[in-house]
Amino acid sequence: PGYFTHYTQADGLSNNWVFSILEDDRGFLWIGTWNGLNKFDGKEFRKYFYKKGSNDAPAGKEIKSMVQDG
Numbered sequence: 231p232g233y234f235t236h237y238t239q240a241d242g243l244s245n246n247w248v249f250s251i252l253e254d255d256r257g258f259l260w261i262g263t264w265n266g267l268n269k270f271d272g273k274e275f276r277k278y279f280y281k282k283g284s285n286d287a288p289a290g291k292e293i294k295s296m297v298q299d300g
Contacts (some may be wrong), residue, residue, distance in 0.1 A: 242275035244268050252296040262293025 237243050247264035254260060259270040267278040267288045281287040 231248040231281050237270075242268075244275070244277045244279070249272075249292065250296050252298060262294055262296055264292055266291070267293045271283075 239248050243261065243263065243264040245263035246261075248261055250262035250266065252260045252262075257272075261270060261275075262267040266280070269276045269278070278286075278288055280289070280291045
């Protein structure tokens, strides 16, 4: 049988309000929250936050939907 693990800000998620989840073709989970984008490798979160003028950051604070390109 399967099981669920619940992650919160205390575990490294950028916010507890999750709007979207996408699993990419390499198995990473991308989690869109009220305050940024999170990449989860199964062990830890890497956070990406909106930064005005940056090409390497999300376009906004709230990540409500995602699609994989390519």
